[in-house]
Amino acid sequence: MMNVIWLVMLVSGVVVAGVQGNIDKVTTAVLHGARDGVDVCFGLISILVFWLGMMKIAEQAGLVEVLAKWLRPIARFLYPSVPVDHPAMGSILANMSANILGLGNAATPLGLKAMKQLQDLNPNKDEASDAMCTLLAINTASITLIPATVLGLRVQYGSHEPASIIVSTILATCVATILAIFLDRYFRKRARRKKAKR
Amino acid sequence: MISFIQSISDWALPFVIVAIPIIAYMRKVPIYDTFVEGAKEGFGTAVHLIPHLVAMMVAVTVFRESGAFDLLIRGIQPILNIFHVPADVLPLGILRSISGSGSITILTDIYQRFGPDSLIGKMASTMMGASDTTLYVLTVYFGSVGIRNARYALKVGLLSDFASVVASIVVANLLFAPH
Numbered sequence: 001m002m003n004v005i006w007l008v009m010l011v012s013g014v015v016v017a018g019v020q021g022n023i024d025k026v027t028t029a030v031l032h033g034a035r036d037g038v039d040v041c042f043g044l045i046s047i048l049v050f051w052l053g054m055m056k057i058a059e060q061a062g063l064v065e066v067l068a069k070w071l072r073p074i075a076r077f078l079y080p081s082v083p084v085d086h087p088a089m090g091s092i093l094a095n096m097s098a099n100i101l102g103l104g105n106a107a108t109p110l111g112l113k114a115m116k117q118l119q120d121l122n123p124n125k126d127e128a129s130d131a132m133c134t135l136l137a138i139n140t141a142s143i144t145l146i147p148a149t150v151l152g153l154r155v156q157y158g159s160h161e162p163a164s165i166i167v168s169t170i171l172a173t174c175v176a177t178i179l180a181i182f183l184d185r186y187f188r189k190r191a192r193r194k195k196a197k198r
Numbered sequence: 199m200i201s202f203i204q205s206i207s208d209w210a211l212p213f214v215i216v217a218i219p220i221i222a223y224m225r226k227v228p229i230y231d232t233f234v235e236g237a238k239e240g241f242g243t244a245v246h247l248i249p250h251l252v253a254m255m256v257a258v259t260v261f262r263e264s265g266a267f268d269l270l271i272r273g274i275q276p277i278l279n280i281f282h283v284p285a286d287v288l289p290l291g292i293l294r295s296i297s298g299s300g301s302i303t304i305l306t307d308i309y310q311r312f313g314p315d316s317l318i319g320k321m322a323s324t325m326m327g328a329s330d331t332t333l334y335v336l337t338v339y340f341g342s343v344g345i346r347n348a349r350y351a352l353k354v355g356l357l358s359d360f361a362s363v364v365a366s367i368v369v370a371n372l373l374f375a376p377h
Binding site: 001002009013016025032051053059112113115150159169173180 | 215221235253263264265305327332344348349353361366
């Protein structure tokens with residue numbers, strides 16, 4: 001599906017630009033897109049380095065274990081395939097906490113760490129495991145209690161009631177997250193059934 | 199209330215970055231060395247992501263800059279008019295799952311044209327806060343560990359994005375529309 005989306009974006013972009021007579025835009029778009037990709041990666045280096053360092057301290061101090069203990073019931077429900085005392089569980093929970101607090105910058109490194117640890121458990125290294133799909137579903141739906149970026153932008157654009165959107169955001173994000181968890185389960189079961197048939 | 203919530207989000211991060219080292223130090227963890235050891239992983243992970251993100255960003259930028267994205271919006275608009283969805287919020291709904299920086303541009307454009315406290319402004323804010331850039335998250339998360347087959351993850355991500363767009367429109371209408 002990723003292949004199809006990628007192809008459709010590229011081909012339709014070039015065709016539309018050609019038909020509308022501004023094919024030159026494609027060339028600049030390629031250059032800009034490639035530069036943006038590298039820029040984002042370099043931007044990530046600093047926060048990745050910092051948060052993975054912090055995470056290591058938290059891990060060595062046993063803080064991740066404490067967090068994992070508190071959130072164990074939720075984790076057991078969401079990630080039945082991950083052993084409760086596996087390090088991946090700690091990272092998953094830290095990622096979730098950062099998302100909830102609206103600390104997007106901290107959430108990504110913790111999520112990537114969790115991904116890496118889930119890959120250790122994954123029998124087929126090319127293919128996403130069930131737990132990886134769940135981690136992704138939860139991160140794309142992004143359970144957020146404090147949408148910090150949006151709040152900041154609203155203040156910047158002179159809003160009289162910047163925080164008025166917090167309740168609506170929580171409601172909408174809850175709907176999306178619950179649905180994401182449900183869909184994840186549904187497609188997982190469907191994939192199992194298909195496999196069993198073969 | 200607003201300032202209280204604002205200050206929670208302002209204080210959360212500074213609190214975390216002092217609380218972790220203090221507790222660790224009291225538990226006799228060599229914090230400086232531990233930090234450096236953990237931080238080493240960060241650089242490699244980021245560099246590993248470059249090919250994945252360049253591939254994705256090029257496709258997204260070509261799609262948007264060529265005018266193909268606008269064409270898509272124009273195609274869908276008549277359907278949305280039936281459901282009384284404001285046309286101005288539509289580009290954000292679609293671009294939200296594709297491009298993070300692109301959707302911020304549209305959001306600020308909406309703030310400028312309608313004001314952040316208008317119905318559309320609040321609807322757009324809700325949309326922006328309620329979901330994340332699915333294509334980016336998928337590229338970065340799976341790219342970092344070399345997953346080639348994402349199985350059903352993209353489908354789940356995009357469907358839940360759709361749900362969050364619909365939910366944002368409905369919730370904003372219920373909470374903010376003048377009665």
